[in-house]
Amino acid sequence: MDELRLSRRGMLAATLAGAAGAAGAAGVAASSSAAQQPSSAASAAPPSADAARLLAPRPPMGWNSWNSFATTITEAQARETAAIMREKLLPFGYDVFTVDIQWYEPNATSYEYNQVATPTLDAHGRVIPAPNRFPSSADGSGFTGLAAAVHAMGMRFGIHVMRGIPREAVKRNLPVLGTKLRAADVADTSSICAWNPDM
Known part of the structure; x- marks a missing residue:
């Protein structure tokens, strides 16, 4: 099985290297049809080191709190779940805790999202962990403590971040850090998230 996987990876890397080389020589981007039909020379050639680096050895594998806790996970639950993940999933390559x-x-x-969201914000309108759910963040250190605990278990730590500026920051017209502007000056209130009331 590993030989087959490596063989496919090698062929894909060679294809990418061949397509990139052809595009560079011609001075134009390779068309999708050309990339889908590599030449036999490109297929037979061993992958270049650059082409091999383009390929992930495996997709990112991990655990996401949404699937078990939706919006409600607490720090205690996160730490307990990370410990279980370290024991049961990390040996199989699942190393991202989100x-x-x-x-x-x-x-x-x-x-379900609260329709009148009350996100925890710093003085500049940036979201910070809710201290009633993530007590180690109460000192202003954010996820530093939880992330360090997850890293100590040999895993990576991630968070879900929404694009944009919190609606609550705009409502309160909080100052934008490092500028003379305020949230209402920079927010595009015509571009809000259709499925979440936070941003």
Whole structure:
């Protein structure tokens, strides 16, 4: 099985190297049809080191809090789950531990979003972990403590982040760090998230 996987990887790397080389020589981007039909020379050639680096050895593998806790995970639950993940999943390559959306919402309750969101914000309108759910963040250190604990277990730590500026920051017209502007000056209120009331 590993030989087959490596063989496919080698062929794909050679294809990418061949397509990139052809595009560079011609001075134009390779068309998708050309990339799908590599020449036999490109297929037979061993992959270049650059082409091999383009390929991930495996897709990112991990655990995401949404699937078990929706918006409600707490620090205690995260630490307990990370310990279970280290024991049961890490040996099989699952090494990304992710706290999903609304870690900044002190009143998160389920798979449904609170329609009147009250995200925990710093003085500049940036979301920070809700200290009632993530007590190690109460000193202003954010996820530093939880991330360090997950890293100490041999895993990577991630969080779900929404694009944009929190609606609450705009409502309160908080100052934008490092500028003379305020949240209402920079927010595009015509471009809001259709499925989440936070941003």
